[in-house]
Amino acid sequence: MKQKNILNTFFDFFDKYPREYFIFAFFVVFALINISVVFSHTVVHHKFYNDLAFKQQVGKVSVPVTRGTIYSATNSGTVFSTSVSLYDIAVDPQMPGDKGKLSIFLRDIVYKQTCYLQSKKDCYQNILKFLKVPEIEDFSSEKNSIKELILKNIQEKLAKTKVTSVLLAEEIDNEKIISLSNLNMRGVYPNGNVLYVNPEEISDEVYVASKISSIIGVEEETVKELIKKRELRYIPIINRISISLSDEVKKFINEENEAIKKGVLDEDKSIGGFIILDAHPSRFYPEKQVASQIVGFVDSEGVGHYGLEGYFNDLLKGKNEERVSKKDIMGRIIDPINLDESELNGEGANIYTTIDRNIQSKVEQVLEDGVKKYRANKGTIVVMEPKSGEVLAMANYPSFDPNSSGDVYELEKVTYGKYPNPAIDLLGKVVLVEDSERGEEFFYDGKKLYLRLAEREELGNPALVKYKYKNDFGAGVYKNDAISGLYEPGSIMKAITVSAGIDTGEIKRYDMYNDTGELKIDTFTIKNVSKECIGYKSFNNALNFSCNVGMIRISQKLGKALFSQYLSDFGFGKASGITLDGEVFYPIQPYQKWSIAQLFTTSYGLGISVTPIQMASAYSVIANGGYYLKPRIVKSIIFPNGNTINYKQEVVSKVLKDTTSKTVTDMLVDGVENGVAKTGGVPGYTLAGKTGTSQIAYKGGYETGVGSTVASYAGFGPAEDPKFVIIVKLERSRVDIYGGTTASKMFAETAKYLFDYYGIPSKIKK
Structure with a gap:
């Protein structure tokens, strides 16, 4: 209860004030952080650092400029990605002060960074990383228990006084590694393609240096200097602490320094002298996992990968200036010369997305809950505004935290x-x-x-x-399945087939056909699932109860050429053109190469591969009166000089007649109210929707049994004036294999949230 009360107080505090205040505060802190970078170099002075910079080489270095910021579309201007200076905390154990007091201080800082206001799961994972262990038996999330684990680790680190591990060389070829191993020298440890030494185990520095230097190609005097015995002056504690924590540490040290100057604190009782704050210009993602696969991430070299960071890398990074600098023997920068930010060629551009942070966050929660509830491998939800083509949310689960993108390999x-x-x-x-x-x-x-x-x-x-x-897919979670996850859509494709049939005049909503329940093609038999399909039925009934035979009858009337053209007009078989890195598409064969089987199976969503963004764009055609709009995820790009690129609505073509759009919408509404799509409905609101279930292809056939399907649901609402299109995709659900019993419920939860979010009143009078 105590933890819950703390959380309630925390969130109540945020509810009292507009979000803009906190965004403003963020950038004030950000500015102060940048101004105070010098702090970490002036609070503590160590001869040790100067001693490391010998045998310098002069070379050129690219001076980083500020990378552009990525924003949401929400009124408060949520920051998805920005550049800040984050700090590592390290300790110089040789400095005077109170190590007992230091241990307690560091324990509390580490606890706040790893577990304060974190879920038990996140706290546990953070503690594993801090302790560098794979698991903890009988882990307790109780605050004091966690602090004991942290304190013990810190005390063990502070007990070390000598340098016992030095990285001497990297990227050594196998032949040299073998030569080093054959030396069989105490304290010399070739491992993989790197060479470590333990100075404390080396008795004859001159002899060891003479043997090693000739193999690794480094001057003997340099090696001798690196392997000499010396006191440990740098103990890493924790990396990349939050902005608020770095402020807390700096404030504490400043207050201590003032107290020492005034004579109210003895230096031997202080701890500030121990603490080293190392600033690192970093890409910071304040929203963590939220929208991570939309945003992408930046690697240690400053290069963007995936999502917006990858697609717009050149615009975001700006243009760097080459400057002369000094480097050490390993090529590491020691002393940049004449770094003048005012002379930089150009800062990065800022990107404003179409993503509504509130919708994105909610959809991600719905998706995570659904994947876990139905024991699926993964899932995707796309929310699009059908009249503009703007993507409001694009969620995938599992996802990742771009602040620690390397964790995906655990x-x-x-x-x-x-x-x-x-x-x-x-x-x-x-x-x-x-x-x-x-x-x-x-x-x-x-x-x-x-x-x-x-x-x-x-x-x-x-x-x-x-x-x-641990995340099931490793680096595969970097991919945005909404644009790169091809799948056979199954029955949600039937709305497209019906649209083509009605638009061409080949069928009308209540035209009748005879459905025997199955149809044979060569040695294959195509069957319906529902018994409601059998008999003399209307095409309205065929869509309501997802009748495969009914869709085949429509495809027969359309023919290969016409059906192929409509698929292309709806955006299938080609890239959508969305401005995200990693989009893929499955090309549709020329209709002349289609077999009869391909014509038939495509009509009910098999034998054709699509992405969720393609399905969202296609359903938007039905929802918006028949227009195919290029999907957009960027509203604008603003350059440092004020120049702006605005991404406006782009109508590609008129695909359906207005009357067709209206008729198919009414049919999809009927499916939600009276057909198999009923589980996607929200009481009091009119929704248009369609279920889908497709088997996963394997070795020229299809899988069967538990965990062998992709369950989906596609629809929009409110049907009379659509504000949103929702596509839900769930892969390998093991609790239930059908879209009508899994994905449909996730659709309904998302739709209910959107009705409330947009303030659309229910038709049910209270």
């Missing part, structure tokens, strides 16, 4: 306690098995392993030791 050992039926539980996930001959090098629990991808047939083999990524 492994876990597969246990039967967690995965009791591995052949089903692990299907479709990235699973690795030990293989010393064909495996690649991995590290787990401090040990080197050789692992390869597991074959499907090996998933259930209890004799094999298996590992998997």
Whole structure:
């Protein structure tokens, strides 16, 4: 209850004031941080750092300019990505002061960074990273228990007084590694393609330096200097602390310094002298996982990858200026010369997206809950404004935190306690098995392993030791499945087939056809799922109850050429052109190459691959009166000189007649009210919707059984004046395989939120 009260107080505080205040405060703090970069270099002075910069080489370095900021479309202007100086905390244990007091201070800082106001899950993961352990037995989320773990770790670090590990060389070839290993010298440790030494274990520095230098190609005097015994002057504690915590640390040190100057505090009782704050110009993502696959991330070299960071990398990074600098023997910058920011060639541009932060956050929560509830591998939800083509939300789960993008590579050992039926539980996930001959090098629990991808047939083999990524897909979570996740859409494609049939005049809503329940093509039999399809039925009924045979009858009337043209007009078979890095598409074959089977199966969403963004754009055509609009995720780009690029609504073509759009909308509404799409409805509101379930292709056929389908739901609302289109995709649900019992409920929850968010009143009178 105490923790809950703290959280309530925290969020009540934010509710009292407009969000703009906090955005303003953020940038005030940001400015102060940049102004105070000098702080970390002036509070503590160490001869140690000067001693490291010997044998310098003169070279050129690219001076980084401020990378542009990425904003949401929300009125408060939420920042998705920006550039700040974040700090690492380290300690010089040789300085005078109270180490006991220092340990307690650092313990509290680390606790705030790792666990304060964090969920138990996030706290646990953060503590694992801090302690650098794979797991903690009997972990307690109780505050004092966590602090004890942190304190013990810090005390062990502070007890060290000598340098015991020096990275001497990197990227050493195998021949040199073998030569170093053959030396068999105490304190010399070649490992992989790097060389470490422990100065405390080296008895003859001159002899060791003479042997090593000739192999690694570094001057003997340089090696001798690096391997000499010396006191430990730099102990890393925690990296990249939050802006608020770095402010807290700096304020504490300043107050201590003032107290020492005034004579009210003895230096031996202080701790500020120990603390080293190292500033790092960093890309900071205040919203963490929110919109991470839209935004992408920036690597340690300042290059953007995926999403907006990747697509607009050149605009965001601006143009860097080359300057002369001094470097050490490893090529690391020691002393930049004449760094004058006023002379830089150009700052990065700022990007304003169409993403509504509030909708994005809600949709991500709906998606995560749904994936976990239905035990699916992953999922995607896209929310689009049909009359403008603007993407309001684009969520994928699992996702990642761009602030620590490398965490996606963390492994876990597969246990039967967690995965009791591995052949089903692990299907479709990235699973690795030990293989010393064909495996690649991995590290787990401090040990080197050789692992390869597991074959499907090996998933259930209890004799094999298996590992998997904690997030199930490793670096695969960087991908935005809304634009790069191809899948066969299944029955949500039927709305497109019906639209083409009605628009051409080949069918009318209540035209009748005879449905026998199945249809044979060569050796294959295509069947309906619902018994409501059988008999002399209307095409309205065929869409209501998702009748495959009814869709085939429409495709027969349309023919290959006409149907192929409508698919193209709806945006299938080509890139949507959305301004995100990583979009893929599945080209549609020329209709002349279509078989009869392809014509038939495409009509009900099999044999054709699409992405969620393509489906959202296609349903927007039905919702907005028949226009295909290019999907947009960027509103504007503003350059430092004030020049602006505005991304406006772009009408590509008129696909459907107004009357067709109205008729198909009415049919989809009928499906929600009276058909199989009913579970996607929201009482009091008129929604248009369609369920979809498709089997996953495998080895020339389709999978069967639990976890073998993609469940989906597509629709829009309110039907009479659509404000949003929603596409839900759920991959390998193991609780239920159908879209009408899984994805539909996620659609309904999202739609209900949007009705409330937009203030659209219910038709039900209270």
